[in-house]
Amino acid sequence: MTTTETIESRRSIKHFDPTHEMPEADLAELIRLTKLAPSSFNMQNYRLVVIRNKARQKEIRAAAWDQAHVEEASALFIMCADLTSHLADPAVYWGHAPQPVQDILGPMVKPFYEGKDRLIRDEGIRSSALAGMTLMLAAHGMGYDSCPMIGFDADAVAKIINLPSDHLISFMIPVGKQTQPAWDRGLRLPDEKVVIHEQFPA
Amino acid sequence: MTTTETIESRRSIKHFDPTHEMPEADLAELIRLTKLAPSSFNMQNYRLVVIRNKARQKEIRAAAWDQAHVEEASALFIMCADLTSHLADPAVYWGHAPQPVQDILGPMVKPFYEGKDRLIRDEGIRSSALAGMTLMLAAHGMGYDSCPMIGFDADAVAKIINLPSDHLISFMIPVGKQTQPAWDRGLRLPDEKVVIHEQFPA
Numbered sequence: 001m002t003t004t005e006t007i008e009s010r011r012s013i014k015h016f017d018p019t020h021e022m023p024e025a026d027l028a029e030l031i032r033l034t035k036l037a038p039s040s041f042n043m044q045n046y047r048l049v050v051i052r053n054k055a056r057q058k059e060i061r062a063a064a065w066d067q068a069h070v071e072e073a074s075a076l077f078i079m080c081a082d083l084t085s086h087l088a089d090p091a092v093y094w095g096h097a098p099q100p101v102q103d104i105l106g107p108m109v110k111p112f113y114e115g116k117d118r119l120i121r122d123e124g125i126r127s128s129a130l131a132g133m134t135l136m137l138a139a140h141g142m143g144y145d146s147c148p149m150i151g152f153d154a155d156a157v158a159k160i161i162n163l164p165s166d167h168l169i170s171f172m173i174p175v176g177k178q179t180q181p182a183w184d185r186g187l188r189l190p191d192e193k194v195v196i197h198e199q200f201p202a
Numbered sequence: 203m204t205t206t207e208t209i210e211s212r213r214s215i216k217h218f219d220p221t222h223e224m225p226e227a228d229l230a231e232l233i234r235l236t237k238l239a240p241s242s243f244n245m246q247n248y249r250l251v252v253i254r255n256k257a258r259q260k261e262i263r264a265a266a267w268d269q270a271h272v273e274e275a276s277a278l279f280i281m282c283a284d285l286t287s288h289l290a291d292p293a294v295y296w297g298h299a300p301q302p303v304q305d306i307l308g309p310m311v312k313p314f315y316e317g318k319d320r321l322i323r324d325e326g327i328r329s330s331a332l333a334g335m336t337l338m339l340a341a342h343g344m345g346y347d348s349c350p351m352i353g354f355d356a357d358a359v360a361k362i363i364n365l366p367s368d369h370l371i372s373f374m375i376p377v378g379k380q381t382q383p384a385w386d387r388g389l390r391l392p393d394e395k396v397v398i399h400e401q402f403p404a
Binding site (some may be wrong): 001012038040122 | 210212246251254297299324328330350365387393399402
C-alpha cells in the first residue's frame with residue numbers, strides 16, 4: 001500500500017479477533033517503525049507500554065468503560081511519556097552528530113525545558129502523539145488495525161501499569177486483526193473551518 | 203512508496219528551495235489527507251494555518267531563532283487547536299452516524315471536556331500532533347519534505363497570525379522541496395529504554 005492508500009484506508013476499528021497473537025517479528029517491526037517518529041531535540045521522550053497479557057487487558061478494559069477492543073487487541077499500547085527526558089546527558093540523544101553540532105545543541109536541551117512544567121507536559125503529549133500516529137499508520141501498512149483512545153480512567157490505568165510519578169499517560173492504542181468493518185467515516189469539517197490562510201480574521 | 207518506506211525515509215529537513223511554489227492541487231491533496239487523521243469524538247479540533255506569503259514567512263523566521271527553513275518552505279503550516287471545539291453542536295461531528303449512535307455519543311462530548319482545562323489543552327496538542335504526523339508522512343509520500351519545530355516564540359507567532367485567545371499553537375511544520383540531505387539520523391534509544399512490557403518495574 002502506498003502512504004496515500006494507507007492514510008485513506010486507516011480507520012478506527014473497535015472489533016478485533018481476540019484469539020490472534022501478534023508474532024514477535026511483527027511487534028519488533030512495529031516498534032522499529034514507531035521509533036522513527038521525530039521528537040524535540042531527538043529526546044524520544046515517548047514510552048510504549050505493550051500489554052499482551054489478557055488478564056491485564058481485561059483489567060484495563062474495566063477501567064475503560066468496558067470497551068471490548070481493549071481486551072480483544074493482539075497488543076495494547078499505552079502511549080506514555082517520560083517527563084524527565086530533558087535532564088539526561090544530551091550525548092545519549094546527540095552522540096551521532098558532528099562535535100560542533102553536539103556542542104551547540106547539547107547544552108540547549110535542559111534549559112529549554114527546565115522549570116517549564118506546561119511545556120514539559122505538552123512535549124510529552126505531542127511526542128507520544130507523533131509516535132502514536134506513526135504506529136497506527138505503520139500497523140495498518142502491516143495488515144493490522146487500531147483505534148486511538150482517551151476514554152478511560154487514567155489514574156486506574158496508571159496503577160495497573162505501575163506508572164512512575166514522573167511519567168504521564170497520553171492515550172492508548174489497541175492494535176489487532178479486524179473482525180468487523182468500521183462505521184461510516186466521520187463527517188469532515190469543511191476546509192473553511194479547519195484551514196486558515198495566512199492569518200485568522202482580525 | 204510503501205508506508206514502511208515513507209516512514210523509513212522521512213527525515214527532518216532544514217534546507218528547502220526558496221523559489222519552489224506549491225501547486226494548489228498539491229496543497230489541496232495534503233490538506234485532504236491531513237484531515238483523515240483521527241481525533242477525539244471526531245471533533246477535528248486541530249486548525250491548520252497555511253502561510254505562503256514570503257514576507258510573513260520572513261517575519262515568522264525572525265520569531266524562530268532565524269531558522270532559514272521557515273522562510274524557504276513552499277508552505278509553512280502552523281499547527282493550532284481550537285479549545286472550544288467541544289462546545290459545538292455535536293451533530294456537526296456525528297451527523298453521519300446512525301441515530302442511536304448520535305443519541306449516545308453526541309451528549310457525551312461537552313461534559314467530557316467542560317471545565318477540564320488541562321484535558322482540553324492536552325487534546326489540542328494531541329490532536330494537532332496526530333494531524334501533523336499524518337501531514338508529514340503524506341507530504342513525504344508526495345515528494346515533499348518537512349521538519350516539525352517548536353523552537354520559536356509562540357507569543358510572537360500568535361500575534362503575526364492573529365491567533366484567537368481560545369486557540370493554541372502546538373508546533374509548526376515547514377514543507378518544501380529539499381536542497382540538502384538530512385544529517386545522519388539521530389541515535390535511537392534502545393528498546394529497553396523506550397518499550398516497557400506489561401508494567402513498569404515496581
